[in-house]
Amino acid sequence: MTAFSVSRFSIAAVVVSSLAAFAQAASADEKTGLEKSAICASCHGPVGVSPVPTYPNIAGQNPLYLEYALRQYRSGERGGEQAGMMYTVTQALSDTDIRDLAAYYGSLTPGRSYGTSMAAETR
Numbered sequence: 001m002t003a004f005s006v007s008r009f010s011i012a013a014v015v016v017s018s019l020a021a022f023a024q025a026a027s028a029d030e031k032t033g034l035e036k037s038a039i040c041a042s043c044h045g046p047v048g049v050s051p052v053p054t055y056p057n058i059a060g061q062n063p064l065y066l067e068y069a070l071r072q073y074r075s076g077e078r079g080g081e082q083a084g085m086m087y088t089v090t091q092a093l094s095d096t097d098i099r100d101l102a103a104y105y106g107s108l109t110p111g112r113s114y115g116t117s118m119a120a121e122t123r
Ligand code: HEC
Pocket: 037, 039, 040, 041, 042, 043, 044, 054, 055, 056, 058, 066, 069, 070, 079, 080, 081, 082, 083, 085, 086, 089, 090, 101
């Protein structure tokens, strides 16, 4: 539980610093996407690199691919063991929300999640 609280705290610190850096050089869509991304950050991390090894990193992915993926989750076309989480989250998103979020996550620098590298190190 302690580790969890510490990581929540550091996530908050990263969010604040990344918001400040991001505000300087982003398109209108990317900025709006950032504003809409609070709910996504709980699973995909504050900058699109997930703290959970079984959740995907989405930072720096092709924006058009992200858009297609989000539409497919929303319509229920994209299924699988974990797709239900994304189905639920995307029900409230409009096409414009999806475009903004795709622009935002596509603009971020790709990264490896801590959990994934830990798993790789113990192999
Ligand atoms: C409750 C946790 C959770 C939340 C909240 C969440 N996601 Fe996800 N997301 C997942 C999981 C788990 C997957 C993998 C689903 C699968 O297996 O298809 C995923 C998959 C994705 C993918 C597909 C990645 C790929 O490589 O194909 C995109 C894009 C995505 N999420 C974007 C978002 C956005 C944008 C939001 C906010 C609107 C969001 N997610 C909120 C857990 C979450």
